[in-house]
Amino acid sequence: MSMKLLRRRVALGLLTPAVLAALSAPQAIAEYRTIVGHWAAGSRDCSRVSGGLHIRPMSIEGDGAHCHFSNVRRTGDTVVWNGRCDAFGEEFPATVTARSAGGRLTVDFNGTDRRGPFERCGR
Incomplete structure (x- = not known):
């Protein structure tokens, strides 16, 4: 899922900022x-x-x-x-x-x- 889509879900109240931060951590998105x-x-x-x-x-x-x-x-x-x-x-x-x-x-x-x-x- 793209960061843009994740941020949109936070704006809509579907994700909390804490969940977004966890998903954005380098180890979570490492390829x-x-x-x-x-x-x-x-x-x-x-x-x-x-x-x-x-x-x-x-x-x-x-x-x-x-x-x-x-x-x-x-x-x-x-x-x-x-x-x-x-x-x-x-x-x-x-x-x-x-x-x-x-x-x-x-x-x-x-x-x-x-x-x-x-x-x-x-x-």
């Missing part, structure tokens, strides 16, 4: 930065063609593996995809969870294979 892009183990590794992860909205590619997803959900700084991965010719169902914190990204494949931390390339 999380996308994790789509190229990530590498370190900024020096960003110039290499191989290595790291290439994240797209519905796929991830890395050394020897790629995943395509049928659904995605995001809660705060955590993104969870469900779909299928292929690693070195072996295909399998996958749940992939990516978490960003402090400019770094960790990725878990099926809850057992954690990768990272990665740093974003091309800031």
